[in-house]
Structures are given as C-alpha cells and as structure tokens.
Amino acid sequence: MSRTDDNWLLRVRNLTKIYGEPNENTLNMTGPLFNSNICPETDAIVACADISFDLYPGEVLGIVGESGSGKSTVVRLLYFDMEKTAGSAFLKPYNSGLANILEESNQKKRFIRNHLMGMVYQNPRDGLNFRFSSGGNIAEKLIMAGNMNVGQIRGRASELLEKTEVPVQRMDDRPSSFSGGMQQRVQISKAIANNPPLLFLDEVTTGLDVSVQAKVLDLIRELQQDLGIAMIVVSHDLSVIRMLTDRTIVLKDGRIVESGLTDQILQDPQHEYSQLLVSSLL
C-alpha cells in the first residue's frame, strides 16, 4: 500500500487571516523577515498568511511557534471559529474533498464540525458549556449528529468518559466542579464523540500542572493509537510536539518558516528561527 498524492485527509492552501485594513503592501511588508506581523502602512495585523499543508489520515501534525505567531489562528480558521481572509481548505470525507469548506454555508460548516472534526481548546470554557453537565456537553455533539435517543446518548457518553478516564459517576455533574485536567478530558470526550477523522488540539496542556499535563498527553497519545485520528497539535511547547507529532510546522509572524519530520525539526532545524526555538528547549 502506498500513499499517493491523493490520499490526503485535509488539504490547506494559502490560508490567510488579516485583521484591520490591509493594502497591497501588507503581505510584502510583514512576516519573519520584518520580524513583525503588523503592516507598517495600515496597522493591519497578519495573523497568518499563505499557510499550506496536507494532512494524511491518522497523521499527527504539530504547529509550533511563540504566542502571536498565528498557530491558534490556523486551527480556529479550520474549525470555523473565525472567518478566513483568503485561502482554501478541503476535507476528503466531505464532498470527496472537492469543496472549499471555508466557503460553505454556516449550516454545512456545522455539519462538518459535528461529523468530521473535533476541537479541544486551551481554555475548557471555550469548548464546554459550563451550564450543562459533562454528559450534556457530550450529548450536544451526539445530538447535533442526529442521535435522539437519551439511552444511547448516555451509553456513548459513559463509554467516552471511561476512555478518557473521567469517573463515569460524574457524568451528570457540571464541569465547573472539575479540576482543570478533568475538564480537558471532558473536552476531549466531547471532541471525539462522533469519531471524527480529524481532531484539533490547541495548547491543550498549557496552564495545567506538570503531572496533569503528562496525563492529558498520555491520553491523547493513546487515543491517537487506538482510534487512528488525524490530529493537528498546536503548542508553543516543543516537548509536547516531540511527544505527539510525526510532522511539524514552525510558524513565525504568521508564516511557515519551516516544516518537516518532527525528529528532523528537533535534531536538524534548518531555519534560523527553528534553531533558536530548539536551542531554547530545556
């Protein structure tokens, strides 16, 4: 079995997000060369520009960079949390990968989000509704995918909570009463509720205690191995990237400065910025 060019799961081309009012020079006067993502002429902010990559089924891709490099923007654009300025994204299981999902109607985007994607945010409040129980949060995803049977919903929710090592007897409690690590586990349960082929993880361990971080990372690794979900892992932390990913994109000032196999990026970084990043790894 060989991977051909056509075997991709997600294909992203020239993804760009600019805030403010860019002019024709904005893209030429921002980026790593200028050490800035703010257009000197119009003050427009280039959150990310010309981001292109392919993600294969079951692949784990890391996006690394410092804060403000645009790494979260990339996944949030792909998860439709914000509107792109330019660019396209194609998802194989949706319309045979022929439609630019970023330009679909909101209703179709919701379908894609519910059936084909999951997202785990840094802040559990972004991914969970704290007014609902943890089971209710998982139910939301299942309901959106058309499950209208409470018994089945609860069965699936307990299965997911078990898998993510959240005590099942806490299914009917609100996540606000959970620890940070447990909230992330609930978020992960919700994200994978409908067995999506693609999962976005945005700084999921940032802000957690080191020991809790480790457990969440272990969980993600296990899920990846067991379910074979393709993932995009956004992190400023190279040790997270090293532990989880096959391939890595290095972002600076909204642009890709380097991409390659994760062990290559870590052991033989080519770009000056990647070298700096790796050398500061403890």
Next chain:
Amino acid sequence: MGYVAVKGGTDAIHNSQELVEFYRLRNAATPLDVNQIRSQLRLAVDKVIGEGGLYAPEYAAIALKQAEGEVFEAAFILRAFRTTLQRRFYSETINTREMFVKRKISASFREIPGGQILGPTRDYTQRILDTGKAGETAHEVKSFLEAFESKIDRGKLQDIDTYGKVIDLLKQEGLLKTIDPNDDRTLTDITREAIKFPAPRSARLQMMARAETGGLMAMGYSSMRGFGSAHPTVGELRYGSVPVMIKDPSGRTRYAGKIEVTEAEMVSSVSIGKKNAIPKFTIGYGLCFGQNDTKVICMGILDTTMRSPDVNAPANDQEFVLYHTEGIESMGFTNHLKLPHYVDFQSVLGGIREAIKRNGEKTPEKKPEVAEMEQ
C-alpha cells in the same frame, strides 16, 4: 369561592375605573388647568413628550393630568395616542447649529464661542425646600415677572445670534476621529421596523431618545463608575429651540414649526489602530425633546460605549442597554405579572408535585402544600 369572582370581570373593571376617577378627584380641589401643567410642570411635560415620542406638550399635559402626575403612565398614553396618527412627512434633519440657544455650556473649554450660557438650570439652585412656594399667589407671580421684564435690555435682544459648536473647533484641528467606513449609517425608523442587532446608530439613537431617563442614567452611570470604562467630558450641552423643516410633495422645503430640544456632545478619547495607536477624540451624541440634561448626557455616554462591545460592561452591550431602558415596555411587562397566571401555574404545580413524588417524598394532602409552592 375564587371561581365565581372572576365572572364579574367586566364589572370589576368598571368599578376600578370609577375608583381611579374618584381618587383623582375625591378632595374636590380645583381642577388643574392644562396650561398650568404645561407651564409650571414644564420638566414633567418635557419628559412625557420625550419618552412618549410625540412632540405635543399640550397633549402631554392632559396625559399628566389624566395619570395623576405619573410620568411613565402619561408617556405611555401619549405613545398610544401617537399610534393612531397618520404620518405624512419625515422632517429634514434638524440643524442644532441654528438653535435659538437658551442654555449652552462646555466643560471642555473655559471659554467657547458665544460664551458659556447657564440659562435656566437647577444645577446651582440650593436644594432647600422652599416652603414659601406653598403660599405662592398670583400677585407674587405677576410682580416677579414684572421685575424680571424690567431688567431686560430690549435693545440688546437684537444681538442674539446662532453659535458655532465646540466640536467644530476640534474638527478643524483634525482631533476628531473620522467616521469609520464600517459604521452602519442606514437611517431606520424604529417605530416602523423592529430593531435588529447589531443595530445601526440611527436606531440606537432613536431608541435612546425615547428611552426612560432613569434607565439611561443607570446604564450610563454604571459605565463611568466601573462596570465599563466611560470617562467623557461634556464637549457641549445646549438647550433651545430649533426649526423643523419638511419637504412638501413639490420638493420645496417648508418651515413646519419649532421644537425645543436638549443636545449633548460628549467628548472622549479613543485610540485608532493597534500599533503606534493614534489617540483621537470621538463624540457621543445625545438629543431629546424638551429640557433634560441628564438624559442627553447619559445618551451621549451610551452612544460611545455601545460602539465597542464588551461582555463585561453592560453599558457596551446594545441589546442589554436598548431593551432594558425602554421604559414603557419595561413597565408593561413588569406589571403584567399581576395578570392571572393560574393555567401556567397549574402546569408547573403538577410537574413539581410529580418530581417530588419521584424523589419518594410524600406530598402532604392538605393546605401546607400551597404554602410550600409559593416559596
């Protein structure tokens, strides 16, 4: 037996209406003359025309009389009356630069073109209860007016002119933020179309012009006090009369009359752009019928705050501000709680009883149950 009582609904209403009249008149005092209300309860009338959304001081005075001085109620009556009137024209934009100024102050500059004119303001009256007003006689009124007249130098009256505005000074110097091309400048009519959010500024200003003064004040104050970050300066506040012009079907502009308005232009600084942000001034605008400084100042504050959404600042939230400062609607809905709700209550009652039963608790069969439910 409660059930029989409601059968007399119509009679009960008629009796109640009669009682209202009785309470209004029972001391057999001399009936208030509408002109008295118009002239001596001027500020109440102003509130009624403002919140009623109808510039009709005489009708407002009648409404105040009918409502026993309850301003909310009077404004409500005026609004309902307004519904029955045909709308024939939209006026041209009024120009407050042409205002016949009765009061004009700026807190931003010591001197402004034409000078600071306090005009009729209660700001510097000491709020000491003037028991002398109790026995005020027609003679006293007359002699005050004569004395006042005699102090006026009629020769100087010719000099009264219109004045430029403080914001024009700022504009000339390029200190004002230019209009954001993204601003929705659609002109809507909130009495013809339900407001939709985010609302264009014209709709926001119209809503506020009819809003309840106290509501606007609470919101505006909250932002200054700390639930938000408003800290404006009164660029200019003016009160006076302005001509209203309309275009007739032949296209000619005609003078329709004049109305009294209060206008506030609240200046606050804003930063434009993210990097090397340039601070500039922006104007929050307030205008209402009659004389009402508080209302236009708060309107000016809210005009600014509502332009930048902030979930932690209620005054920046368009829906929160505009829905909840609408006095007539708020009053109606809070008062509707007095209407019978026994059908819906019965529905809840049954559900709660079942829930208690499911929890294995015994529902007592007798009276205490009602007491429990009412908690």
Next chain:
Amino acid sequence: MVENKKYVNKYNFAFIDEATKREIRRKLLKAVAIPGYQVPYSSPEMPISRGWGTGGLHVTLSVIGKKDVFKIIDQGSDASVNACNLREFVHMMTDVKTTFDTSEATLIQTRHRVTEEELKENQIYIYQVPQPEPLRGVERYENKTRQMHGEADYAKMWVSIYESFIRHGDIMLYAGYPVKVNNRYIMAPSPIPKWDIPNLNQSKALHLFGAGREKRLYAVPPYTTVEPLEFEDVKFHTEDFTGLECFKTGYKKAYLDELYFDDGTRHFVINDSNFLDKLMEHSPLKQHSNKYIDKIEA
C-alpha cells in the same frame, strides 16, 4: 357597550391606522408562508400595557372585519379581567359582535389556553405571546438566536431538555412547551399548558401569534405538523389529572383549575369557561381529539 362615542368618531376602525394594519398583515402573510418563523414588525404602541396582550391586539385589529364575531379568553376564561378589558376595547374600536361561544367565533384571541372545543377551518386563533423566543432560555442574545433559527442550530435547546431529564427524571418544561413546526423551526407556543400542545398539530384553524413587546409575529397555518420536542425514549406528556374530575360536571377529559374554598377544601373545575357552560347546558360540543386526551377514561 360603546360608552365613549367620542372615540368612535375620533379613531380609525380598529384603532390602528390603515398603513400600519397593512404592514402587520403583510408580516402575517410572511409568517404564514414560513410556519414557525418569527417575523419582526413595527409593533406600534397600544393603549394597553406592553405584556398585556399588545401583540395579540395588533393581530386581531389588523385582521378583523366588520362581519367577524370576536371571542377573547384569558386563562381559558371569557370573564377574566384582562379578557373583559380587551373585549371592551376591541368592541369599542370596531363595533363587531362579541361572543363567549367558541364555535360561533371567527376570531378568538387568547392568553395561555387553546379552547377545549375543536377549532374549525373558518376560525383564526390569535395568541398573546409574552416571549416569542423559545431559545431565550439557552441563549440570551437576539442576534444569536436569530442566527440559530436561520441555521436550524438547535443543539443547545435539545441539550437543555436532556439536562432537565437527567436532573429531574422528567422534562421539566411546562406551559409554553417548545414545539417544532413543519419539521423546521422551533417555536414558542405561548404559555399554553402542555395539554393544549397536541391540539396545534394538524389543526383546521389558522393560528397567529403576536408578541408586541418583543415585536415578533409568527404563525401555524391550518393542517401543519406541530410536534413537541421529545427524545425517542424520553417523551413529552401532558399534565396529569388522573383521579381528578370537575366538581361541577364530573368530567375528566379537560384541563382543570385547582380551587380552594373558604373552608380550605380543594376542588377541581374545568378551566375553559365556555366549555364548562356548554357541558352544563348539554349543548352540542365537539372536543379536540389527540392521543393524550383519547387515553383518558371519561
């Protein structure tokens, strides 16, 4: 009934000016064309308070004609104060015939009840709606709820029903139980009891809803599917009056009011005043039929 002739001379037929009535009728047509969809409208001020049935009045006064026969109930009763007040106002402004008899009326305005007597094809049933937005409980912003309706994004609503069930063992939604209309829009049926919800489904009458304060109109056209929100295994049910009966008639298949007499005893009586009267007079009567009522033994 017309006590103040001055008004009749002074105001337009049905109080509201013709241009505004036309606007409201246009919006109603739109509402009928998109069952369950909330149409924003001008909602002019009326001489009754916001929250006291202005929306219902707008609809009534915009569609009423001189030949109409008007009935109005509040909490199921023709005699409730607010119903009396509005009846008098409508009559004063239109001079149309008013009635208590459900089957005689062509226009029925209601607050919080559907009549027990079955509605017919020549009838328009007009609801006073305090809160037209069924999603308000899960989303406070209008801007957002409009978008949710537009995209049929109802997950939050469903989750709130799920949550209610897991917390309390039942769906703890009562009067105003949310419904799905024509398999598309979730709609607030106004605070009618759950008892009445099944009677909206495939009703022969036209149902118009007016929310004055919130400035929204919506409609359920005749013969439209209206379903209460329920899961496959957690079902909607109506209020349970098992073991209770009307103390006046012994009737069991109607929505009952709970009464306390001066001696502290509790009794139940049929809520729908005209239905009760007809039962007691043994007048001919055809009650709504649905799977919930039909299960009850008479």
Next chain:
Amino acid sequence: MNILEVNDLSKIFNLHILKNKKIEALKEISFTMKEGEIIGLTGKSGSGKSSLMKCIYRTYLASSGEIIYASQDGSIDMVKADDHRIIELRKTEINYCSQFLSVIPRVSAVDVVCENLFRIEKNKTRAREQAKEMLEQLGLPSDLWDAFPVTFSGGEQQRINVARAIIAGPRFLLIDEPTASLDARTKDIVIDMIVDLKRNGTSVLCISHDEYTLDRLVDRRIELQTGRITAVEMDGVEV
C-alpha cells in the same frame, strides 16, 4: 539487488544562531548495500557514522547527494522524498534504533517495545505477549516489564531499545551500537536475533565499536573518518 545506494552524499550544518558557523559532517559519501546484507559502519567517535545513519533515516536533511532506497513500491530518494512518504516507510519498512533509548515518558517497558508492533498486531494483548517473550529472551527481569524505562540502568534500557527495533521485523534496520553496555551472554543473544532478522530478509546497517559484534554480525564493513569513507570491504576484501 541493492536495497540502498548512497551517492555523493554531503551534510553541512549551518548554525545560524552561532553566527552562521558551518560544520561539515559528511563529505561525498557513496556506497551501496545489497538486500539482506549486514553492513557495519566503523570509525572513531565524531567520524560521521551517526550522522550518516540519521541522513539515511531523514532525521538529518542531507545538504547534497542522494540516498536511493529500494522500497517495496519502488526506488525513492530519501533526501528529497515527501515527508509523508518517509513517515510511511518508517511505519512499514525502515526502523532506526539509536544508541540510547529515547522513549515517551510514562509508557511501560512492554509498551515501548510494542510501539511498532501495535501497527501490525491490532490485538494488544497478543502484541504484549510477544514483547514479553522477547524481553525474557534478552534477560530483562519480569518485574521491570510494566515499569517505566526512564529509571532503568544503561544495560536494561539497551535491551528494550534493541527489542523495540527488531520485534516488528523491519525490512531495513539502522542500528547504532546494539551491543554496547551488554554482558557477553546478552550480546550473543542480540547478535543471534539480528542474524535471525537477516535470515528473514532484513537488511541491516549497524554502527559498532565492538570487534566481537562486528566479527559475528556483519557481512562487510565501511569505515569513516572525519566525514569521509576511508575503507570499504567488498566480498571480504578491503578496497
């Protein structure tokens, strides 16, 4: 058939953050390797053996030259191939065993060994059984199987490292000092295991300083010195 052809391979590290300092690690390396062959890479520390191995595995990006690997789907230049192609080859054909065990924290010894096996053997219990068998052969005490290898001694870690590399029977194995820090008995067991692999068709490129290992294991040797090949054995003859 050649499984590997290295032509004119060079590797220069350009260290931007050290004022663009350049380090020439490999110069004009060329050699070929037959399928089923075991080649021993020899040379002093710093001669470029590990760099060469990492270039072949694509952990290092070669600066020039080519590394033609004859995959089951045809020839591929490991220098220029798409990342995804490399990832797939690493999963299905090529395995790299570094000198020191570098493992994911908080994964038990058995699961470390199974990492590659899990891809083939979906039944986890069966895979673990297989791993335990191998660890037993290598003489790792059974009480360590479920422990985390981070705390293990050098010799214990090395056994896990070797077991992990060979358990799934890769088609092409790159192995760096497989017998260092092992006792004589275990050394023989490891050598036997690799020889077994070869019998099943695996080609092995092996770095070793240990003459005993080289003698027993390799078909021929290639010697490196300061990044250049200084000697290549062909059919037992040094060229």
